[in-house]
Amino acid sequence: MSNRRMVASGAPKPINQGVTLKRLLSYLGRNKSLLFVVICLSALSTLGGLYTAYAISPVITIIEQGLKGIISRSEVTVLLARQLSFLAIIYALEILMSYLAARLMTKLSQRTVYSIRQEMFEHTSRIYVKYHDQTSHGDLMSRFTNDVDLIQEGLSTAAASMVVNAMTLVGTLGYMIYLSGTLSVVTLIVVPILSLISRTIVRYSRRYARQQQIALGALNGYIEESVEGQSVMQLFNHEVDSFEEMKRLSGDYRNKMKLAQITSSMMFPLMQNINNINYALVGIVGGYLSIFKGLGIGPLGAYVNMTRQLGRPINMLANHYTILQSSLAASERVFELLDWAKESVSEEDIEATDVVGDVIFKNVVFGYDSEHIVLNDVSFWAKSGQKIAFVGSTGAGKTTITNLISRFYDIQKGEITLDGMSIYDIDRYSLRKNISM
Structure with missing residues (x-):
């Protein structure tokens, strides 16, 4: 017998979150030029947002100098008009950059999902038959529809938002350290607490999100098979058993979805409340520094505004985390399909011609x-x-x-x-x- 025969089960290896994310990002990398433009626009939008948060400092300083008589009222009017006009231009540019980045990111995500779906279809037509024997048609369809839709939502909504908010978070922390090192220490105390909470929730949320997608695939598979075999089911009086199985699968999906939603939804309120505590601490310590240590009202106002600005990207990251986890769980199921071995093809194989049939x-x-x-x-x-x-x-x-x-x-x-x-x-x-x- 030919020594080129190979027994291949095609079974995929387990996938972890880091590998899944890296592999998903590799599809985005196929459109490098468009991805580069999106990143640049997002960076410009982030810089604009950071400047508008910082711009309150010179405005407060101008008003303070006017009240103390350091500069005249006419000078206050001119300086404020100049500062506010420049601020309005920055706001307009920030809105434009954000709009263009979101629009192009949607286009990029659609291209990526198109590539994934085409690759899935081509791969499915060449995959070992064992996969189709072990997987129901409904579960396979769920991977093509529900899972791919979740990937698209994760890329166009969560991924883009998380990149922008991560940039905003880093930039805001840098500005805060520049404004006041002492107040920055108060702010940075909260970071390990946020990190510990997020890591704990991530571990459980990802597990439940994947279980939810598996349960959904099983439910869709059973529904598809039941609809196709409705006449056979009625012929053998199997309606009651079918209803009980449907009830069991539906209940399992409900429980898995409830666990996934409860776990992931904990992130946003926890982050928001911790950020509110941080905001109060900054106000107390900042007031003390302003009264007794000579910290200017302008820098203090800018720092307090930055503290609120710091909370927004943290809250947005937490809010979009649920979508990202569902998207990664869906990606694992898609890559699980793509990792099944294709039927082998060799250039040494010969054509079967003039077959007799022995x-x-x-x-x-x-x-x-x-x-x-x-x-x-x-x-x-x-x-x-x-x-x-x-x-x-x-x-x-x-x-x-x-x-x-x-x-x-x-x-x-x-x-x-x-x-x-x-x-x-x-x-x-x-x-x-x-x-x-």
Whole structure:
């Protein structure tokens, strides 16, 4: 028998969150120019937002100097008009940059999802038959529809927002350290607390999000099979059992979804309340520094505004975290499909031409897995023109034999020949063209 025969189950390896995220981002990288433009626009929008938060400092300083008589009222009017006009321009540019970044990110996410869906369809048509035997049609359809839609939502909404808010968070912290190192220490005390909470919630939320998607796939699969087999179900009076199974699957999905939603929704209120505590602490310490340590009203006002600005990206990151976790869970299911092995193709395979039809099984051993052997040392010769019937109970291996002849599965031991030539030396698609089923 040809030594190029390979037994391949096609089973995928487990995927972790880091690998999943990196792989998902690689699809975005296929449109590098568009991705670069989106990042640049997001960075410009972030800088504009940071400046508008800081701009309150010179405005307060101008008003303070006017009240103290350091500058005249006319000078106050001119300086304020100049500052506010410049601020209005920055606001307008920030809005424009944000709009363009969001629009282009939507376009980028649509291109990415299109590539993923096309790759899934092409891969499914070449995948080992074992996958289709183990996976219901409804579950497969759920991966093409529900899971891909969640990926699209995660890329266009959560991913773009999280990039912008991460930039805003880093920039805001930098500005705050520049304005007051002492107040920055108060603010940074909160960061480890936020990190600990987020890491804990991440661990549980991701697990429940994946369980939710698996339960949804099982539910869709059962619904699809029940609808297709409705007449058979009624013929055998299986309505009650079918209803109970549907009730069980629906209840399982409800419970998994409830756990996923409760866990992920905890992030936003916890982050917001911790940020409010931080805001109050900054106000107390900042007031003390302003009264006794000479911290200016302008820098203090800007810092307090920055503290509120710091809370916004943290809250937005927490708010979009749920979508991102669902998207990563959906991505794992999609990549699980894409990681199943395709049917092997070799340039050394030959075309099956002028087929006579002599099929020989020689000491064939086959099992769908190593622990459950279906055919054990089976040998026979089916001559061209003969009519042969395989008779046996369910599970005896009748359909298995026809599947092996068509190379839907590879045997563990033995040899199968067609007209004296090993079927593993024949191009599998050429082989199947000569078989009628």
